[in-house]
Amino acid sequence: MSDTELQERIWTALDAHPVYMVSLIAEDGLKTRPMSGHIDREHHRLLFITHRHTGIIGAALRSPSVSIAISHEDRNFYAAIACTASEVPSRDLLRQIWTPMASAWFPNGPDDPDATLLALTPVSAEIWEGPSSSVLVAFKLATAKILGRTPDLGVNATIDMR
Numbered sequence: 151m152s153d154t155e156l157q158e159r160i161w162t163a164l165d166a167h168p169v170y171m172v173s174l175i176a177e178d179g180l181k182t183r184p185m186s187g188h189i190d191r192e193h194h195r196l197l198f199i200t201h202r203h204t205g206i207i208g209a210a211l212r213s214p215s216v217s218i219a220i221s222h223e224d225r226n227f228y229a230a231i232a233c234t235a236s237e238v239p240s241r242d243l244l245r246q247i248w249t250p251m252a253s254a255w256f257p258n259g260p261d262d263p264d265a266t267l268l269a270l271t272p273v274s275a276e277i278w279e280g281p282s283s284s285v286l287v288a289f290k291l292a293t294a295k296i297l298g299r300t301p302d303l304g305v306n307a308t309i310d311m312r
Contacts, residue, residue: 153309160229160275160311163220164196165189170220172198172270174206174213174235181209187218187270188247194312196233198268199244199252207268210235216270226304228278231311233270243267272311280304 164170168189173182183206187196196218200206210216218231244267245260256262 151305151307156275156277156305156307156309157311159227159279160220160231160272160277161189161191163222163225163227163229164218167220167222170196170218172216172218174210174216176205176209176213182219186249186251188249190269193269195269195271197238197243197247198270199247199249199256199265200268201255201264202266203264207237207266210268210270211237218270218272226280229275231275232273234273236269236271238267238269240267274308275311276306276308278304278306 164187169184169186171182172185173180175181185198185200187198190197213235216233216235218229218233220227220229220231222228241260244265247267248260252265253259256265
């Protein structure tokens with residue numbers, strides 16, 4: 151499978167479930183939190199509405215590594231995506247991607263001065279994808295054992311996301 155095909159699978163998976171586990175290295179260690187994102191394929195990034203005062207913006211900009219983890223157990227698809235971080239100070243873009251969920255965190259709406267956009271731009275990704283049928287997995291494991299081979303349980307690849 152080509153890098154382009156694998157990239158497309160990652161973008162499709164990101165689009166299917168827009169809440170991701172975002173990890174970064176902060177002053178007091180590794181921090182991971184679930185965040186709801188918006189895919190901006192035109193600019194090759196994911197956008198997150200967040201608070202300026204929580205420190206996620208500053209921590210992400212200072213972190214040597216920011217990553218997104220996605221997991222789709224029903225499809226046996228997993229990915230860890232390394233990203234660069236930036237702040238996008240655009241009220242127009244913030245208004246465009248505003249959601250009712252964001253209103254729960256920002257009762258003053260998209261004009262709340264504490265609301266800002268965190269952009270994560272994928273750089274590379276490692277994916278794991280295998281058969282989603284447990285019967286097929288069991289068959290492949292049994293066949294490999296009988297034949298004395300390593301089971302073929304799918305794809306594990308590291309790809310460039312740029």
